[in-house]
Ligand SMILES: Nc1ncnc2c1ncn2[C@@H]1O[C@H](COP(=O)(O)OP(=O)(O)OP(=O)(O)O)[C@@H](O)[C@H]1O
């Protein structure tokens with residue numbers, strides 16, 4: 001007898017970056033952070049968790065993107081499973097009438113509909129999806145804050161993917177991590193005018209993982225210490241106010257400054273870490289040029305631990321921003337180069353062929369990069385938090401308790 005639940009969860013892209021831990025096993029950060037949750041229409045993790053009494057005598061099993069991956073050697077996965085089981089056991093201890101699900105074996109099948117470990121926040125959506133699905137399968141009466149602490153044990157940024165919209169992660173003070181949790185600054189419906197473009201510069205696994213990179217930064221960068229103490233607390237307050245007031249100019253300036261400072265702390269790390277490449281830097285220059293030319297902020301860039309850019313901008317700016325990026329960064333993927341669930345371009349638009357009106361002057365200033373310097377452009381929006389998927393075809397587990405795509 002298998003009891004199973006399937007859920008999906010979103011990625012989030014930080015506008016105030018988390019980069020550093022004060023406790024590496026509990027995943028407690030050196031600074032608070034703030035992110036925007038992106039729509040699951042475009043990027044999501046999907047996870048099915050099955051539990052069954054007949055699996056009690058075997059090890060728990062997990063398949064990620066079609067391949068079985070060991071659970072026992074992945075301490076973060078083990079911690080998430082342990083925590084959810086302990087929370088279920090506490091309920092069972094308090095009520096002898098409840099089924100003993102905490103003693104059943106677990107099988108997990110998960111898929112990301114975008115590249116894993118490529119700096120597109122797969123660990124955030126993946127662990128948020130896992131703990132959310134475990135909570136559903138075990139019927140845990142958890143708040144969003146509780147769930148975010150469970151997700152934090154998998155990956156720091158995952159705690160923010162438990163909420164939709166605009167999400168803060170309060171670093172907390174307690175050595176146990178009881179107060180290090182996410183909270184919603186504003187829901188996904190708050191600022192519908194704000195949209196995002198993801199410029200995929202590389203979908204390869206990155207050289208220095210976030211986990212390893214941030215600890216070298218904590219150990220060696222004096223700039224990072226200044227950032228933790230003197231910069232981030234003030235920025236968090238300013239950013240929350242900007243979001244609540246839908247003040248794009250302030251939102252954009254803090255976003256770009258914070259991305260710049262995060263990458264400056266990477267450069268200040270010894271030995272230094274480089275996540276941006278020449279394409280990333282040209283994206284920064286193009287955004288800066290159009291902001292300067294128009295005397296108003298048209299768009300904001302931000303980069304995580306990799307060369308991919310996320311551009312936040314008001315809806316009305318999207319059509320010409322897409323044309324600008326498609327002009328300077330042409331792609332060979334045909335219709336796969338640009339994906340847009342919201343169809344913001346007029347039908348018949350040829351991408352990258354016309355140069356947007358007020359910005360012709362920068363056409364001569366910057367080079368057109370070789371084809372595929374940007375491999376994909378994804379137009380997306382602010383979106384909701386994790387969701388249960390009730391339709392039977394959503395499940396990734398077949399009747400034999402194996403991934404649907406695998407036969408054994
Ligand atoms: N759907 C998933 N379910 C469970 N774990 C996942 C899932 N997707 C990714 N992970 C875990 O996250 C790891 C990738 O995390 P990593 O931080 O290296 O990359 P990323 O999250 O894509 O990049 P970044 O955090 O810099 O944006 C995977 O190796 C896997 O352990």
Ligand SMILES: C[C@@](O)(CCOP(=O)(O)OP(=O)(O)O)CC(=O)O
Nearest residue numbers: 014017018155156157210211304305
């Ligand atoms: C640059 C970042 O994306 C770093 C994310 O780091 P992770 O959350 O992937 O790190 P771990 O906690 O070690 O799993 C900034 C951010 O998302 O805030």
